[in-house]
Amino acid sequence: MSHATIPSIQDLQSRVHRMEGAATSRALPLLPALSGLLELRTGSACSVEGAAVALALLAGPSRAGEWSAVVGVPELGLEAATGFGIDLSRTIVVPDPGEHWLSVTAGLVDVASVVLVRPPTAVSEQQASRIGARLRVKDAALIAWGRWPRAAVRLSAHESTWLGLGRGHGCLRGRRVRVTVTTNSAPPREATLLLTGPQQEVVRLGAEEAAVASPVVRAG
Amino acid sequence: MSMPSLSVERPLVDADVAAPRVMVVWCPDWPVVAVRRQEALPPHLPIAVVAHNAVLACSGPARAEGVRRGMRRRDAAAHCPEVLLVEASEERDVRGYAAVLTAIEATASAVTPIRPGLCALPVPSRFYGGEPEAAAVLAEQLVTADVWDCRIGVADGIFAAEQAARRALEQDCVVVPPGRSPEFLAPLPISVLEDLELVSLLRRLGLRSLGDFAALPRRDVLTRFGRNGAWWHRLAAGQDERVAAARPQPREVDATVAFEPPLDTIEPVVFSSRRAADHLVTQLGEHGLVCTAVRVEVSGDRGWLGTRTWAHARWFGASDLLDRLYWQLQADPAPEPVCRVRFLPDRVESVGDHGEGLWGSAPDERVERGVARLQGMLGPDGVLLGSVQGGRSPRDRQLLTPWGERVSSTRPAALPWPGSLPPPAPVRVFPSPLPAAVTGPDGRAVTVTDRGLVTAPPVCFVPEPGGEPMSVDAWAGPWPIDELWWDPQVSRRVARFQLVGADGSAWLLVVEDGQWWTEARYD
Numbered sequence: 221m222s223h224a225t226i227p228s229i230q231d232l233q234s235r236v237h238r239m240e241g242a243a244t245s246r247a248l249p250l251l252p253a254l255s256g257l258l259e260l261r262t263g264s265a266c267s268v269e270g271a272a273v274a275l276a277l278l279a280g281p282s283r284a285g286e287w288s289a290v291v292g293v294p295e296l297g298l299e300a301a302t303g304f305g306i307d308l309s310r311t312i313v314v315p316d317p318g319e320h321w322l323s324v325t326a327g328l329v330d331v332a333s334v335v336l337v338r339p340p341t342a343v344s345e346q347q348a349s350r351i352g353a354r355l356r357v358k359d360a361a362l363i364a365w366g367r368w369p370r371a372a373v374r375l376s377a378h379e380s381t382w383l384g385l386g387r388g389h390g391c392l393r394g395r396r397v398r399v400t401v402t403t404n405s406a407p408p409r410e411a412t413l414l415l416t417g418p419q420q421e422v423v424r425l426g427a428e429e430a431a432v433a434s435p436v437v438r439a440g
Numbered sequence: 441m442s443m444p445s446l447s448v449e450r451p452l453v454d455a456d457v458a459a460p461r462v463m464v465v466w467c468p469d470w471p472v473v474a475v476r477r478q479e480a481l482p483p484h485l486p487i488a489v490v491a492h493n494a495v496l497a498c499s500g501p502a503r504a505e506g507v508r509r510g511m512r513r514r515d516a517a518a519h520c521p522e523v524l525l526v527e528a529s530e531e532r533d534v535r536g537y538a539a540v541l542t543a544i545e546a547t548a549s550a551v552t553p554i555r556p557g558l559c560a561l562p563v564p565s566r567f568y569g570g571e572p573e574a575a576a577v578l579a580e581q582l583v584t585a586d587v588w589d590c591r592i593g594v595a596d597g598i599f600a601a602e603q604a605a606r607r608a609l610e611q612d613c614v615v616v617p618p619g620r621s622p623e624f625l626a627p628l629p630i631s632v633l634e635d636l637e638l639v640s641l642l643r644r645l646g647l648r649s650l651g652d653f654a655a656l657p658r659r660d661v662l663t664r665f666g667r668n669g670a671w672w673h674r675l676a677a678g679q680d681e682r683v684a685a686a687r688p689q690p691r692e693v694d695a696t697v698a699f700e701p702p703l704d705t706i707e708p709v710v711f712s713s714r715r716a717a718d719h720l721v722t723q724l725g726e727h728g729l730v731c732t733a734v735r736v737e738v739s740g741d742r743g744w745l746g747t748r749t750w751a752h753a754r755w756f757g758a759s760d761l762l763d764r765l766y767w768q769l770q771a772d773p774a775p776e777p778v779c780r781v782r783f784l785p786d787r788v789e790s791v792g793d794h795g796e797g798l799w800g801s802a803p804d805e806r807v808e809r810g811v812a813r814l815q816g817m818l819g820p821d822g823v824l825l826g827s828v829q830g831g832r833s834p835r836d837r838q839l840l841t842p843w844g845e846r847v848s849s850t851r852p853a854a855l856p857w858p859g860s861l862p863p864p865a866p867v868r869v870f871p872s873p874l875p876a877a878v879t880g881p882d883g884r885a886v887t888v889t890d891r892g893l894v895t896a897p898p899v900c901f902v903p904e905p906g907g908e909p910m911s912v913d914a915w916a917g918p919w920p921i922d923e924l925w926w927d928p929q930v931s932r933r934v935a936r937f938q939l940v941g942a943d944g945s946a947w948l949l950v951v952e953d954g955q956w957w958t959e960a961r962y963d
Contacts, residue, residue: 271867271963287807297960298826298838299865312811313824313840315871320817327817331810380944382962385914388897391862392916392938392946392962416864 248334248361250280251305253424257411258373258401260363262333263356265348267364267371271297272415273399274365276422277375278336279304281361282311286333291317291325293338293365303420322347329360338365345369374402377415384418393418396425461563461571461618464601465544465578466591466608467537470557471497473589474536475526483588488516491528498523533557543585547578560598575613583611596621597680603632621678626651633672638665650676693727695720695783702741702777706769709738710762713781717761720783725791730755733787736768740776748772749786751845763812767820811843820844832859832921833936834869834948834960859921861936866948866960873957876949877902878939879909887954888935892920901939903947903958910941918951938962 234246245263249255253276260266260277268274271293282288283305290296294315302308312332317324318340325337329351348369355362364371377397384393394417401409414423467473471489476499481487486502488495495511505520516523533556541559544551548561568574575592582590588611593604595616603625604614616624628650630642647653654677662670674680697716703709724731733751740746750756750764761783769778814823824840830851831837837853837860878886880896887895898912917937924931934952936959941947946962 271961275867295868295870295961296826297834297865297867297869298840299828299834299869300867301826302828303863303865308826308828311826312807312843313826314814314818314822315824315840316822317818323817324814327810327814331807382914382940382944382946385916385938385940385946387914388894388916390914390916392864394864395946395962418863420864 245356246359248281248286249284251276251283251422253413253422254280257399257409257424258375258403260334260361261372262359262361263352264372265352265355265362265364265368265370266373266375267366267368268375269366270377271365272300272395272397273375273377274336274363275301275304275306276415277363278334279306279422281334282306285310287312287331289314289328289332289335291328291335291337292321292340293336300416300420303416304422322351325351325362326354329354329358329362332360334361334363336363336365339368343368372404376400376402461594461596462560462598462601463548463563463571463575463578464554464558464560464593464595464598464605465582466593466602466605467540467557467582467587468589468591469497469499470537471528471533472499473587474533474556477536477539477586478532481524486520486523487526488520488523489526489528490516496528530556539585540582540587543581543587544578547581554598554602558602560601563594571615572613575615579611579613595624597675597678599675599680600625600678603628606632621680622654623678625676625678626654633676635668635672638669638672654678693720693723693729693785693788695723696780697782698780699778702779704777706766706773709769709778709781710766713765713783714758714762716781717758717765717783720761720785721756721758724785724788728791729788730791731785731788732756733785734761734764735784735786736761736765737780737782737784738765738769738774738778739780739782740774741779742776744774744776746772746774751787755789760812763816767815770819815843828853830855830857832857832923833950834861834866835871835873837865838869859919859923861919861948864962867963868961870958870960873950873959874903875905876956876958878937878949878951878956885954885956886951888918888920888951892918892935894918898937898939901941901947901949901956903939903941903945903949903961910943910945912939913942914940 245261248260248262250260260280266277268277278288287310288306289312291314296313296315298308312328314324314328321337321340325335328335351362352370377399379398381396382392383395384390394414396412397415398410398412412425414425417423472487475481475487475489476483484501486499486505486507488498488502488507490496490513493513495507495509495513495516497509498507502520502523505523507516507520507523513525517525537553537556541551541553544559544561548564551559551561553559563571564574568577571594575594579590579592590611591605591608592613593601593606593608593616594613595601595604596618600616600621604616608614626649630647630649630653631639632650633639642653653673656673658670658673661673695716697713699709699712720731732755733749734756735747735749738746746768748768752760765781811823821842823843825843827839827841828837829839830853878898878901880886881899882896884896886898889895898915900909900911902909915937918935920933920935922933932952934950937949937951939947939949947958948960948962950957950959
């Protein structure tokens, strides 16, 4: 047994709390580029804009061995997902839940540690609080692609710059994007990410790198 | 006869322990016998089984006309114009031989099939009062099973016993006394070793019989001919340590439930099948087996029969079986009252291969149960598991399989797929391409010429139907692909483009016969 798998006293305590039905929360592992920027805690929801950000967020826990689920995204790019580090063999995909999307999400919260959902319709406060209660009891986190009422963390991407593509030459080699993290407690934080690089990697760029890398296209 | 790998264990046996005696049953020309048994052909017909244009085996009448092994198909037909030439089929041989094994197993307990037509077993001599007697009982058993030409050899090792069987007469037996295998083997020609290369080499060295070969010092043989040579040397010297190992007997396990009177609605059928499903799972469990694929047969009272095979990612529990029955009846409703349901294990594996670890199996079980609930809500095809496979377009490169079924991709992703796009892969791959439009500076649609050139640089595009036209900020292409050009039915001639719109979105578009489609979006 490696050292990493020996649970710490804190882990055990929180597990006991959960078994007793008390709500506890733990931070799920994230990709190195995202850690420090935000925290994905179980029992809470996180609202993101854009598929790449959502998948990069999902990749952290999945890569660390947690079960994950994707609801309502029929056009999920599986190769890109694998590239981010998502373990497809532990990812339950429900592409078209239709009208049942809320019950399906609730059902998946029971089994997976992190669920990515794209609601087909606007989510009401009541629906969000129902799922929120479930998240706290079942010790899972929700990533909502789109608006989600009372999300603990909101992640938005803007100023995306595509690299490698010219006017009639080259091919896409990656994208530099500026992300803003808004939480309820702290002032907004910003960072520039390479999302993704040529090998589907996610890299956090420093200020000078963000300025130096030659933009081919500036948009947004 | 080509050399098959002998699938027999080779345990080390102490020299002073009496080696167990081995009986080998040989059915000569088995491929021919298998054809005759399958097609119910009369024995006097000349038959030759051919593989790769050469005769592999022939029947007695054909041999009498001059047909020989290794002869070309045309020569065989020239020697014996009325010969029936049949393509070799290993499956047919094995299938036919299973009946023979079953017949032998009625008499002996542990039978080791070596190849179709040849099997070994420990001699059941004590029960029948001697080795020749046991062989006679076995021959009689085989004749009852309609195998007339069987020859039996008994010796200390499998190799010697096989050689003895090859020297026996029809339905007869040759017994090599204990410890006399070397003497029995010594005068045999060197060609009985089934390693053609080695035989040819030994012949050229002047070694004509097994005795000559066995007389060489073992150390010299090992250094000169390597391990393979040393192995054949041991066999030639009668030091065959392989003993017959038992074939696990196939167990007939199935569960049937009959309804009297026949039932019309699904729910009572599923409910009443619970005991049968439980019974099947317990029965398999008692043998240390689990079922990973099952065939569910539903019979109607007027002769309708609905069958479907279901696979499971792990193995079937009783409630999984009932779920499959429910889904099957929903997808394929019985047109008449159901009178019988039968669960037939299609693929059975040892529980050891699937055994749960002492720790850490609980979460997966939780997942299985949760997913089963969702499948109950959405149907079996609603909950999927993804995988990546080989292909050119992003859509071809991914595969979604219903949860619980095995991922069966025929295209390995690791191979290079010329024409596939370089990474990064698109994050959104549309299940079916969306019709799109791309226009040039003059407002006319852009197309790709036969020579793979664009008629005008793309300036404006509509990636999604109903979307606003967007100006093109950057683009690359065309990357023409002539896919499966050798098959006119499925061949495609397409060209791919990557386009970045003014709003910062990047798209993968494809043009085919002047029509643009959006395949994927880099988000």
